[in-house]
Amino acid sequence: HAAYERNPRGAQRPEANAALAALGVAVRGRQPVVIDTRSEEEFLRVMRFADEFPLSVWIRGSGSEYRLLDAIRTHKVPLILPLAYPDTPNIKRPEEALNVSLANLRHWHLAPENPARLAAAGVEFALTSDGLARRRDFVPNLRRAVQRGLSPEVALAALTTTPARYLGISRTHGTLEPGKAANLVVADGDLFVDSATIHDVWVDGRRFEINRQPGVEPRGRWTVAATGGAQLQGELFLAGTPSRLSGTITVDGQEVRLGSASLAGEARRLTVAFPGAAIGHDGAVRLSATVSGNELHGWGELPDGTRINWRGDRIGEFAPVGTNASGGDGGNGDGDNGAGAGGAGAGTAGAVRPSLADVRPGMDFGRQSIPAQPEQLLVRNATIWTMGPEGTLDNADLLVRRGRIVRVGRNLQAPAGATVIDGSGKHVTPGLIDAHLHSGVGGGVNETGSAIVPEVRTGDGLTLDNIWMYRQLAGGLTSAHVMHGSANPIGGQNAFVKLRWGALPDDLALEGAPRTVKFALGENPKRRSGRYPDTRMGTEQIIRDHFSAAREYEQSWRAWERGNKRGVPPRRDLRLEAVAEILNGEIAVHSHAYRQDEMLMLLRLAEEFDFRVRAFHHGVEAYKVAPEIARHGAAAVVWSDWSSFKIEAYDATVYNARILKDAGVLTSLHSDNSQIASRMNWEAAKMLRTGIGEQDALALVTINTARVLGIDNRVGSLEPGKDADFVIWSGHPLSTSTSAAQTWIDGRRYFDIEEDRVLRAETERERARIIQSILNGR
Numbered sequence: 001h002a003a004y005e006r007n008p009r010g011a012q013r014p015e016a017n018a019a020l021a022a023l024g025v026a027v028r029g030r031q032p033v034v035i036d037t038r039s040e041e042e043f044l045r046v047m048r049f050a051d052e053f054p055l056s057v058w059i060r061g062s063g064s065e066y067r068l069l070d071a072i073r074t075h076k077v078p079l080i081l082p083l084a085y086p087d088t089p090n091i092k093r094p095e096e097a098l099n100v101s102l103a104n105l106r107h108w109h110l111a112p113e114n115p116a117r118l119a120a121a122g123v124e125f126a127l128t129s130d131g132l133a134r135r136r137d138f139v140p141n142l143r144r145a146v147q148r149g150l151s152p153e154v155a156l157a158a159l160t161t162t163p164a165r166y167l168g169i170s171r172t173h174g175t176l177e178p179g180k181a182a183n184l185v186v187a188d189g190d191l192f193v194d195s196a197t198i199h200d201v202w203v204d205g206r207r208f209e210i211n212r213q214p215g216v217e218p219r220g221r222w223t224v225a226a227t228g229g230a231q232l233q234g235e236l237f238l239a240g241t242p243s244r245l246s247g248t249i250t251v252d253g254q255e256v257r258l259g260s261a262s263l264a265g266e267a268r269r270l271t272v273a274f275p276g277a278a279i280g281h282d283g284a285v286r287l288s289a290t291v292s293g294n295e296l297h298g299w300g301e302l303p304d305g306t307r308i309n310w311r312g313d314r315i316g317e318f319a320p321v322g323t324n325a326s327g328g329d330g331g332n333g334d335g336d337n338g339a340g341a342g343g344a345g346a347g348t349a350g351a352v353r354p355s356l357a358d359v360r361p362g363m364d365f366g367r368q369s370i371p372a373q374p375e376q377l378l379v380r381n382a383t384i385w386t387m388g389p390e391g392t393l394d395n396a397d398l399l400v401r402r403g404r405i406v407r408v409g410r411n412l413q414a415p416a417g418a419t420v421i422d423g424s425g426k427h428v429t430p431g432l433i434d435a436h437l438h439s440g441v442g443g444g445v446n447e448t449g450s451a452i453v454p455e456v457r458t459g460d461g462l463t464l465d466n467i468w469m470y471r472q473l474a475g476g477l478t479s480a481h482v483m484h485g486s487a488n489p490i491g492g493q494n495a496f497v498k499l500r501w502g503a504l505p506d507d508l509a510l511e512g513a514p515r516t517v518k519f520a521l522g523e524n525p526k527r528r529s530g531r532y533p534d535t536r537m538g539t540e541q542i543i544r545d546h547f548s549a550a551r552e553y554e555q556s557w558r559a560w561e562r563g564n565k566r567g568v569p570p571r572r573d574l575r576l577e578a579v580a581e582i583l584n585g586e587i588a589v590h591s592h593a594y595r596q597d598e599m600l601m602l603l604r605l606a607e608e609f610d611f612r613v614r615a616f617h618h619g620v621e622a623y624k625v626a627p628e629i630a631r632h633g634a635a636a637v638v639w640s641d642w643s644s645f646k647i648e649a650y651d652a653t654v655y656n657a658r659i660l661k662d663a664g665v666l667t668s669l670h671s672d673n674s675q676i677a678s679r680m681n682w683e684a685a686k687m688l689r690t691g692i693g694e695q696d697a698l699a700l701v702t703i704n705t706a707r708v709l710g711i712d713n714r715v716g717s718l719e720p721g722k723d724a725d726f727v728i729w730s731g732h733p734l735s736t737s738t739s740a741a742q743t744w745i746d747g748r749r750y751f752d753i754e755e756d757r758v759l760r761a762e763t764e765r766e767r768a769r770i771i772q773s774i775l776n777g778r
Helices: 002-006 018-027 040-052 065-072 102-120 135-147 152-159 161-167 467-473 536-562 574-583 596-608 622-632 656-662 676-690 694-699 703-709 753-775
Strands: 032-036 056-060 079-082 126-128 184-187 198-203 206-209 220-227 233-241 244-251 254-257 260-264 269-275 284-292 295-301 307-317 376-385 392-401 404-409 419-422 427-430 432-437 477-482 490-493 495-498 515-520 587-593 613-618 635-638 667-669 726-729 740-745 748-752
Touching: 040 056, 040 065, 065 102, 079 102, 102 135, 102 152, 102 753, 126 152, 126 161, 135 152, 152 161, 220 295, 244 260, 244 269, 254 269, 284 307, 376 726, 432 613, 432 676, 432 703, 467 477, 467 676, 467 748, 477 676, 477 740, 490 574, 515 574, 536 574, 536 596, 574 587, 587 596, 596 613, 596 622, 613 622, 622 635, 622 656, 635 656, 635 703, 656 667, 656 676, 667 676, 667 703, 676 694, 740 753, 748 753
Parallel strands: 032 056, 056 079, 079 126, 376 419, 376 427, 432 477, 515 587, 587 613, 613 635, 635 667
Antiparallel strands: 184 198, 198 206, 220 233, 220 307, 233 244, 244 254, 260 269, 269 284, 284 295, 295 307, 376 392, 392 404, 427 726, 477 495, 490 515, 726 740, 740 748
């Protein structure tokens, strides 16, 4: 549009788009963009938008920012913070408590501290009631945040001056100054303690009465005495606020706490109750009276049903000496919060809230920091499977410096200060690699809104809140190809990750990895109701159509550039740009496929458009067309023995990998399953029964996988210059009785079976502390 406005002569007017025109103001940073986030990781994703476009970003927070505080504190953007805390977990019965994850227990415990932690880290925010199931919970939750460390001054600013500045109305709102709007809140005490009651809210000088103030003052000291000879004489003391009274009664020198005390303001009616033992009765004594200045006149009922008349005379005025915040720390729900008998308030007096370590991710086995990287590391006297030209070496050593492999051989000398590991009786292999995995993606792996979505990036949705990553580390996995789902003929771009447990999502990515995209053939992409295609032939045609459209798109840009970039340029299309990059070999195609006919279809289509398919995944019938796959130059990524779970997966053989390998096809195993990914060495071991040797079997989950994915310059074998990603096994890596003793990535120990035993015990202790905190009403 800008080019057309500059020189419309001879040019076609661009199509009008009111939505894009309105958005143009925002992408130029002239209008704030409020983005609603539902997790702390989405906060960081929003900041990636802001890095790409000069947006004026405001973030509606999630309430869990404390989990990534060190990363979030570096971004100075307006933050609108909710005060919606999680409900108290259901731990009513011990067996029900087992169903509550440590992550949920921790979040229940720590969420009320979120505002205080952000403030302490220097993060400014405004507060909002958005997200509360009941708006009346806002003030109690605000007070709870203050009880958990938020200073009243910061809390007040978050409700007044900070939002006024965000909205650009500080000249008229936010403070009580002459000439500003008469917006006030009137309470009978400190707004941030539970004992205070809000009486009035004023808006533009107009009063809205919230809780009518009583016309009488019941607080102070009173003498009380029954009339007509009944047994009651003593001193009554009332404190608190008129809306939340508390106090004591003293009879014959014995002081007892009132069971209840309340004032019906309009009726000026005071009601109190106290244990009858103070006057020699079993049960509760109930008294009510009308407050008339400095006198009380009323009647009452003794535990035995005797009704009495009584009066009181004020002998001391109420003198406030400060208030104590009271009340439990339960969730937003009413009644029994799952804590069992007595509810959340039936705890042990003086119980202390447990202090929890800051870990990432905030769940079982979370780390307080990334593992240290020794300057020099030597593993000695192990059986080392190099998966490179040197093969397997007995009684050999592995030398690592600053996260890279330096040498592999026998009798290596340990440099001064090196960390030395005795590998006697153990085996060392390269870190295992999974060519096809879907775990660790937040919000779903299928973008089903359109059939063709190569502009979508799986890497944008990576999450560190993925317990499977730790379990996979425990099985020796160090790298994975995290893929888009199979709902699209041309799906989204995939992500290469290293399993750096405890790292931020962006730090999981394998640096410098090639770009890949997921294609899908067969049943999955055609069974989306109401969306083209509905058939296998439709799948082929929609792929062909977009290939042709991408070539035309490239030509339109070349024509504009040949014309010295005069006139109106083509509209940029991220989808067609990605398809063009596929055709030009800049993004490698990894295609989901089961049947041999659909594999042949994509091979022929790729050859027609002059590019190569990088690999077929699953490939249940790949053995039928192994020569054709080899001739094209594609690889195969297959299961060891998983099949027959749907019609197109019936015609399978456990010899698939063997046949493909013998035909000259570069072949790898994969899991396509989070649990299987935690034991990929077993998948390789299954290949021994097909006649594949031990070296070739392990290659199916190490160096072959790295070659299929195009990352063999970094990982897949233990060779000088490569990343120090390796596993120390308790025994032979292809034995089902072997376990990973240690798993190293970049020369950092991310898993240790001995440390795991300690962490398991710590997890149980932390669970127990939080559960006791719930039971104690803390």
